[in-house]
Amino acid sequence: MPRTDDTPRFSDRLVEAIRAAGAPACVGLDPVVERLPGAVRADEPAAAVGAFCRGVLEAVVGVVPVVKFQSACFERLGGAGFDLLAELSARARELGLLTLLDAKRGDIGISAGHYAASAVRLNADAITVNAYLGPSTVEPYLKAGLGVFVLVRTSNEDSNAVQSLSLADDRTVAQMMADLAASLAEGRVGRHGYSDVGAVVAAGAPAGEDLRWRMPGQFFLVPGYGAQGGAVEDIRPLLDDDVGGVLVTASRSVIYAFDARSDDWAGQVRAAAEGFVGELAGLRG
């Protein structure tokens, strides 16, 4: 399913998908063999992970609008894992889900072009990108028709060692990265008012309201919820005045929410996804 000239922009598809689902929720697939339910165990790790992820995709359809694939979990399975990622992402699209590739790539122009071509091949609608190497790191993905989420403020505590430092002009490193993302976002705005350039901003990020102020027309991909400890009140400062401008992601708290011996692990995953969506309803409140 390559993107064509009349495919709507990523940001418009995202707004419409969130409205249709009624919740800005994304389920993250970061499968590891050790945590799979008994029912999908198989001799080949990639076969087991594939069966599990297909079950998760079918379980969350109609509940959440977007899924996110953690590239590292598939890469560690070698070429078979890499091809599986492409296949699962195609399956997700077939089911009507938008697909994010959480690959945190960051390389200079030519190599970024290769990564963008790879992301298209992997059936991604959008990708997470690390812009430490500058704006040319980001542009090739946009040229390839992908949405981008620039890493601004991540959810791990030791990110403070870099992202919380102050610049001479009083911005933090994270605020500087937000401004870089905002400058890349200009001129790439869809009819719903959002740019194809979003940002990763964790639940509970320091100065979250300031980051929203710096990136008013951008989607925030929000990790750090659920298993990582964040709650609805940690997301509220990141909201904008329109549909919300956030896409909250939960991974382990949803995909592993089953009793490993249960026959209905997929039903339990679906229930966890519904619970997640229900919690997010409190965001508007």
Next chain:
Amino acid sequence: MPRTDDTPRFSDRLVEAIRAAGAPACVGLDPVVERLPGAVRADEPAAAVGAFCRGVLEAVVGVVPVVKFQSACFERLGGAGFDLLAELSARARELGLLTLLDAKRGDIGISAGHYAASAVRLNADAITVNAYLGPSTVEPYLKAGLGVFVLVRTSNEDSNAVQSLSLADDRTVAQMMADLAASLAEGRVGRHGYSDVGAVVAAGAPAGEDLRWRMPGQFFLVPGYGAQGGAVEDIRPLLDDDVGGVLVTASRSVIYAFDARSDDWAGQVRAAAEGFVGELAGLRG
């Protein structure tokens, strides 16, 4: 070839390989189908890239001690490309070359652990890592026995938009990243006095001598030479007082140094590698 407890540290293997070859030279493999010599064209892109890279590896053995694989070029070929990367890296080791995986990965702990497992599976001796997410981004690779090159100062001009900015304490962002790399380097030093944590510092980097001062016992992986415009005098400020502490990398200026219609493209690549090594002899001045 998994690393075992009695495998020497990466930094010691690197020092010894450079001494044996007589030059701190690394050839970078970033193959694209469009630029391959006629003699290796094949119907399958991965087959053509594989034949070309095997030829390059055999051509540069005995000339340079280290090769670097640009992950993006292989990923864009899908799972077959990913498996080809593992196979070529195994072949490089078999030929006695050290292998760097230029993947610029950067994710938090658990996911970094998956990337590290993937790099081990890809037969890498060391990997390039982006530490914007903090020190926990780097540690899993070290735990897996890999050498690491932290991205400090890259060769693309627009990296100034991030790396040249000044912090409140007067360091640039690149100098801050150098200090982070130096703190990670502590306690991971081999018998030749170098740490397993190196840094990517481009030829001609601003304040190169200062970066060396901040990272005295660390190897610098130096891009930006050859096709990217750098010269020997751009590297000299990065040298230390011992063996040099640098590993200079050239990619396109070596691997594409052939006449596409020639039957002896591999001989021409070897000659280009010899020329590269000859130029580096000027480093010691």
